Amino acid sequence: MTVKTNMLTAAKVRAINEPGRYADGGTLYLLVAPGGSKSWVQRLTINGRRRDIGLGSCQLITLADARRKALENRLLVFNGGDPTAEKRKANIPTFQEAALKVHADLLPNWKNKAHGKQWIRTLETYAFPKLGSLPTDRVTPADVLGCILPIWNTKAETAKRVRQRIRQVMGWAVAHGYAPVNTAGEAIDGALPKIRRKVEHHRALPYSEVAEALAVADSSRASDAVKLAFRFLVLTAARTTEVRLAAWTEIDFERRLWTIPAERMKAAKDHRQPWSDAALAVLNEAKRLENRSGLIFPSPQSGKELSNMAITKLLRDTGLAERATTHGFRASFRTWADEETSADYAAKELSLAHTVGNAVVQAYARGDLLAKRRRLMQQWANYLTGAAANVVELHAA
DSSP: OOEEOOOOOHHHHHHOOSSEEEEEETTEEEEEOTTSOEEEEEEEEETTEEEEEEEEETTTSOHHHHHHHHHHHHHHHHTTOOHHHHHHHTTOOBHHHHHHHHHHHHGGGOSOHHHHHHHHHHHHHHTHHHHTTSBGGGOOHHHHHHHHHHHHTTSHHHHHHHHHHHHHHHHHHHHTTSOSSOTTTGGGGGGSOOOOOOOOOOOOOOGGGHHHHHHHHHTSSSOHHHHHHHHHHHHHTOOHHHHHTOBGGGEETTTTEEEEOGGGSTTSSOEEEEOOHHHHHHHHHHGGGOOTTOBSSBOTTTSSBOOTTHHHHHHHHHTGGGTOOTTHHHHHHHHHHHHHOOOOHHHHHHHTTOOOSOHHHHHHOOOOOHHHHHHHHHHHHHHHHHOGGGSOOOOOO
């Protein structure tokens, strides 16, 4: 577009229709777009960089108003200010608005939708009451500490998650020019007391008591779906989510394989799990529960998947939860395999769907030791079905 240097008048502004940039003198220009729209633009050098600043449409801003605003901006730059920064401030989101934006951006990348809900819920509970209405450029380290310190010693893990999520939101604000620094980052490190790390493992029964635990669960008032899901979980040493969402389409009866898809696996890749005779018996019994959901263990209430707490509730109702978690039965299996079998390390780890070795080892060891693991799972089932008479008695609540 052609730059013309004649001084403008209100009449000329109305008459000009040819696309181009028309100088009013100094730093102010009339910009006529190819479509005919007209707007005011000011060209300034700020901190050594040339910037074009839009001042608005000619339909809303008169020539006199544009000249006045241009003069204000020139004076601001002369005194060390930045009109573009001032303009950004007018659009700075509150912490809550920024958090909702970050959450929406992250949500599609989370495999576990429950984690997505929990991510925003922690901020709703611990951050929004104090930070929610503050513009992100006004969130101070003291404000962040006000959210974290009250729970730092009593709910350490929650406090760390809250801090990490506030840090993510403030990092987004810094990246978009809405905040000068991340006030949940290093700025508050020195104000947070050190917490002694206490390693807590999942509660797990001695493997000699697992058979009796199965018997206790079988005699409980839980639904058949929950009891069968729990038994299948123990016999296959699987994780709760893997079992809750297990579908008949994943079962190969001919090859006696359960192929769990990558989206349900912690390692994010398909996992083939062989099963024992006892696990096959569970599947055969579960056939009578089959419905349109295609799930092996559908909820008797909703007809869909069992709730995330269904098996945990069974453990609580029977008194088993005081000594074991659902995940703890994987530890019981692993301890039994270490102490009672000659199975090699890789077979034991792969039975738990753990990654074995570093990237180099994995590049060469590409098999999944299916035959060895099938023997190991059968040994586990044989141990459980024959050990009930030799275990310490557990009392249901």
